Amino acid sequence: MKLYSYWRSSTSYRLRIALRLKDISFETVPVDLLAGGQNEDNYLSLNPSGGVPSLVLDDGAVLTQSMAMLEYLEAVYPTPSMIPSDPLDATMVRAAANIIACDIHPVNNLKIISALKGLGHSQGQTVTWINDWMLQGLQSYQAALPQGTMFSFGNTPTVADICLVPQLYNAHRWGTDLSSLTRLTEIEARCLALPAFASAHPDLQPDAK
Numbered sequence: 001m002k003l004y005s006y007w008r009s010s011t012s013y014r015l016r017i018a019l020r021l022k023d024i025s026f027e028t029v030p031v032d033l034l035a036g037g038q039n040e041d042n043y044l045s046l047n048p049s050g051g052v053p054s055l056v057l058d059d060g061a062v063l064t065q066s067m068a069m070l071e072y073l074e075a076v077y078p079t080p081s082m083i084p085s086d087p088l089d090a091t092m093v094r095a096a097a098n099i100i101a102c103d104i105h106p107v108n109n110l111k112i113i114s115a116l117k118g119l120g121h122s123q124g125q126t127v128t129w130i131n132d133w134m135l136q137g138l139q140s141y142q143a144a145l146p147q148g149t150m151f152s153f154g155n156t157p158t159v160a161d162i163c164l165v166p167q168l169y170n171a172h173r174w175g176t177d178l179s180s181l182t183r184l185t186e187i188e189a190r191c192l193a194l195p196a197f198a199s200a201h202p203d204l205q206p207d208a209k
Contacts, residue, residue, distance in 0.1 A: 001025070001027070001056060001057055002055070002056040003015055003016070003026045003028050003029065003055055004052055004053055004054040004055075005028050005030065005053050005205070005207075006031050006032065006033045006207070007203075007207045007208045007209070008173075008202050009033065010105060010166035010169065010170055011051070011053055011066040011166075013166035013169065014163055014166055015070070016200035017165065018159075020196035020200055021157065021197075022077045022079070022080065024073070026055075028205065028206055030206060031043060031052050032207065038050045038051060047062070049064065049065075053066060067097070067098070070082065074159070080156070082159040082162060083158060083159055089153070092144075092153065093158045095144065096141055096145070096152060096153070097160045097162070097163040099140050100164060103140070104137035104138070107133050108133055108170070113126050116129060127174060127175070130174050131171075134167070134170065134171050134176045135176055137167075138167070138168075138176075139180065139181065141160075142183050142184050145183065157191060157197075161187065161191050164187065164188065165192065169201075169202060
């Protein structure tokens with residue numbers, strides 16, 4: 001498999017964690033978002049939305065959209081599981097993951113930040129925007145968690161944790177006030193102690209700058 005990825009992309013980070021958690025071999029193909037690599041014709045032929053990640057399977061099929069890709073990996077490589085088998089538990093896990101994937105990430109991605117700056121907003125204003133949305137979403141995520149678990153929904157990581165850790169990386173990067181989110185930072189520390197999470201960290205990627 002080939003994972004078209006950008007080192008700081010939180011959606012790419014999700015896929016790196018999942019692939020390593022399931023011990024699936026893959027090759028990283030860097031796409032430089034800041035240089036506009038996602039808008040080049042050869043990349044758009046793979047992913048018409050011009051986003052990362054894209055996953056090219058061994059048979060040449062191309063997968064896009066990180067949440068759909070995670071569902072594919074869970075279906076084809078079910079061990080270790082990222083989603084509980086119980087339908088109610090699975091829905092709770094997916095709902096928490098989608099707080100990040102649907103409520104936080106879409107309003108904070110590179111396209112949106114570039115559009116805000118294009119409308120005349122300053123760097124300081126865009127950072128305030130980023131932090132406001134991250135704090136609101138992460139507070140909602142924390143409130144949705146059951147009590148007494150090592151990870152978000154139990155004693156092993158789920159797709160919720162796979163979305164959480166990259167988002168917390170962004171929060172640290174942009175200076176989000178996480179003082180009210182100690183449950184999440186404790187979960188983050190447990191995740192990052194696991195090889196699959198640790199090796200997927202942006203700083204360890206071949207295109208890290």
